[in-house]
Amino acid sequence: MVNANSLYSALAPYGFETTANVCYGSWRNYAVSILSAQYSIFQLSFAVRADKKDKNLAKSLRAELRTQLGKGLSTVLNQGNALQFAYRFDGKTPLVDQFVRAADAIAAALSAHGLTPAVTCAVCGGGTPDSLCVVNTYQPVHAACMHQKLETAKEQALENKENGSYLTGTVGAILGALVGSILPLILIISTNTISAFLYALVPLAAMFGYRRFKGKNDKVSIIIVILISLLFVALIDFFYIAYGIAEYFHASFSQGISLAFQNFGRLGQLMETGDIVQTFLFMALGIVVSWGYLTKTSSAEVKTTATLLETMRPNPMYSQGYTQGAQQSSFQSNAQDFAPDEAFSPAQSQQTDWNGQG
Numbered sequence: 537m538v539n540a541n542s543l544y545s546a547l548a549p550y551g552f553e554t555t556a557n558v559c560y561g562s563w564r565n566y567a568v569s570i571l572s573a574q575y576s577i578f579q580l581s582f583a584v585r586a587d588k589k590d591k592n593l594a595k596s597l598r599a600e601l602r603t604q605l606g607k608g609l610s611t612v613l614n615q616g617n618a619l620q621f622a623y624r625f626d627g628k629t630p631l632v633d634q635f636v637r638a639a640d641a642i643a644a645a646l647s648a649h650g651l652t653p654a655v656t657c658a659v660c661g662g663g664t665p666d667s668l669c670v671v672n673t674y675q676p677v678h679a680a681c682m683h684q685k686l687e688t689a690k691e692q693a694l695e696n697k698e699n700g701s702y703l704t705g706t707v708g709a710i711l712g713a714l715v716g717s718i719l720p721l722i723l724i725i726s727t728n729t730i731s732a733f734l735y736a737l738v739p740l741a742a743m744f745g746y747r748r749f750k751g752k753n754d755k756v757s758i759i760i761v762i763l764i765s766l767l768f769v770a771l772i773d774f775f776y777i778a779y780g781i782a783e784y785f786h787a788s789f790s791q792g793i794s795l796a797f798q799n800f801g802r803l804g805q806l807m808e809t810g811d812i813v814q815t816f817l818f819m820a821l822g823i824v825v826s827w828g829y830l831t832k833t834s835s836a837e838v839k840t841t842a843t844l845l846e847t848m849r850p851n852p853m854y855s856q857g858y859t860q861g862a863q864q865s866s867f868q869s870n871a872q873d874f875a876p877d878e879a880f881s882p883a884q885s886q887q888t889d890w891n892g893q894g
């Protein structure tokens with residue numbers, strides 16, 4: 537097993553940094569982020585602007601790269617604003633050597649496909665993005681766009697705090713849970729089997745409804761949604777029993793329901809305890825799986841965006857003009873290399889630098 541931290545720290549000399557488990561930096565002018573997946577497999581994301589609908593792109597990149605990198609390279613995904621490569625590191629060769637080899641091969645393959653490093657903002661699509669920032673993957677962005685994103689999240693949080701309502705949210709959650717319960721019920725009635733994994737849908741649908749109905753998006757919302765989900769899972773179980781009763785007595789479903797109501801105290805005996813436990817376990821699993829979504833409260837959203845901002849760095853492609861003040865001394869020491877008017881137009885000298893590298 538290759539430890540994520542040992543890879544990330546091995547890349548530090550190349551200017552790579554790590555924030556919240558994501559390692560990010562630049563490689564051959566591509567904004568690159570590295571995320572540990574599992575079993576020594578890392579996801580390497582290269583920021584480009586590709587046609588997301590191009591199905592062959594990822595396939596042909598994968599085929600080409602496998603001839604060079606072997607089976608270490610598994611999947612290639614085209615995310616539109618990034619190409620993602622799943623690459624397995626081995627524990628024998630130095631990690632840096634492996635990374636350099638893989639990243640160089642990837643960069644060469646990308647540019648052979650006309651996919652040059654992205655030069656538009658990942659947020660607004662505009663040109664001359666002055667910064668690089670992790671937005672899902674490491675991307676060129678305008679610093680202003682990222683600050684705007686944070687402001688928007690803060691405004692929405694404030695708006696929700698002032699105008700969000702537990703009542704409308706609860707109504708939404710009930711409607712959502714109702715919709716989320718339909719699929720398990722249909723399956724129960726049409727196949728006469730309890731497909732417990734569908735119960736995982738209930739909390740997800742309930743939270744979706746809660747938010748759609750302008751529910752107050754704080755921690756209380758999670759409790760409301762879980763309680764409503766529990767109620768609905770119990771209801772599905774009740775209907776399942778009613779259906780079983782109706783089948784047993786060759787009665788209609790509505791007669792089954794009324795019989796189940798009349799024998800409410802003995803329902804536990806009519807259904808296998810294991811089945812009941814299973815349904816709630818699956819709902820619990822649903823809660824675990826959708827935890828990220830359920831806990832996306834307004835304040836969590838603000839926090840996430842603020843964390844993203846911590847990863848913001850000047851874009852080396854454009855930042856020279858912005859940081860000129862800080863680099864004055866080094867500029868002066870190299871002054872003899874520049875004609876006087878060149879020294880005063882960093883954008884232009886940057887341009888030549890850039891062409892030279894590319």
Ligand SMILES: [Zn+2]
Pocket residue numbers: 657658659660661662677678681
């Ligand atoms: Zn922008």
